[in-house]
Amino acid sequence: MINIGIDWSETHHDICFMNDAGAVITRVTVPHSPDGFLKLETTRQQLGVTANECRVGLETAHNLLIDFLWAKGYSQVYVIPPSVVKGTRGRYRQSGARTDESDAPLLADVLRTDRTRFQPWHPDDALTRQMRVKVSLHAYLTQQTTRFSNRLRAVLVRYYPAATQVFSGLKTQIALHFVQEFPTPQAAAALSFTQFRAFAKAHGYTRRAELPVCFARLQQAQPEADPTTIAIYQDEAVALASVLLNLVQTQLTVARELVTLFELHPDYPIFHSLPGAGAFLGPALLVKFGNDRVRFPMPASVQALAGTCPVTDRSGKRRIIKFRQSCDREFRRIAQQWATTSLRESAWAQSYWQQARPRCQSDSHAYRCLANRWLAIAWKLWQARVPYDEDYHLQQRAAHSKPRA
Secondary structure: OEEEEEOOOOOOOEEEEEEOOOOOEEEEEEOOOOOHHHHHHHHHHOOOOOHHEEEEEOOOOHHHHHHHHHOOOOOOOEEHHHHHHHHHHHHOOOOOOOOOHHHHHHHHHHHHHHHOOOOOEOOHHHHHHHHHHHHHHHHHHHHHHHHHHHHHHHHHHHHOOHOOOOOOOOOHHHHHHHHHHHHHHHHHOOOOOHHHHHHHHHHOOOOEEEEEEEEHHHHOOOOOHHHHHHHHHHHHHHHHHOOOHHHHHHHHHHHHHHHHHHHOOOOOOHHHHOOHHHHHHHHHHHHHHHHOOOOOOOOHHHHHHHHOOEEEEOOOEEEEEEEEOOOOOOHHHHHHHHHHHHHHHOOHHHHHHHHHHOOOOHHHHHHHHHHHHHHHHHHHHHHHHOOOOHHHHHHHHHHHOOOOO
């Protein structure tokens, strides 16, 4: 077997070929290009080994290089966490010095000596990968809409506070259309209720019963900005509303596409059945688990990746429980959000929360503990390919809690 360590970058890749005795056979640096990828293949062929006889270690699963490796039949591709690479450097040099060239043989040697600590990665199917992109885009759009809505609110509070109160929030399409069409307090003051109702109808506002309340909010007395301040800020408010409206509409489109893809997935019944998962958290959890059941051989594998389980630092009589820093932070956010929403739909989750919260340092800590338990349940369902059944779960817990005769 040949161990191949690859220190990747956006422009080039340093590659080390090492045998199982720890001797470096050859080292090459290839550009991040089709010719560079082919040079890697040529080097491997010159050594007289097949792709299946190679173990490949690198620090990312999200790179065109790893797609190339999978396409060429490399079945033993290991993704080595950067924290492991950083912690292992002390084996080879105590000075703390490092280069890209030195990390490539380090990765190859980690595969040679410690590969049993890792699971080889295999590509998920096309549907799961497509969902993963949609989930990532939806999360990014959520961050951007929050960012732009906060900026728009700050601008409107400065010169036109009534516009922030007319509808339920600035992230709604009707509120953004309102700012675009009536960007000044004077324009809003000139509106009659008939005109206001016509505006709402033109933009497809369905909550017609709420229109009198919305109009009444608009008519409430508000501090008035001077004409110069209004002239200074109104163009920015219109521009921000336009950008934010586009973001909101794109996010809604992505959400609809994600639901459609989610319903087509073979694991849809499992993740759709999870209490509180809903239209976004269900597919978000699914793409974090993926298709490869071997990737997570036990619940602790998922829990560690999501960062919901703590780290124990124990030596002699000293025992310290620490917050897990090394994890997939997006997965942790998704898991904790799921724990929060599950309280409204799961009697078991609510019961666990009531017991755990007094022992925890904060709400976030308690949500993380609940998320940790939920991930263990989701892992078992995922491995068994069965949906969640709250009644069955409660029966099993009751049976296990009974004292033995």
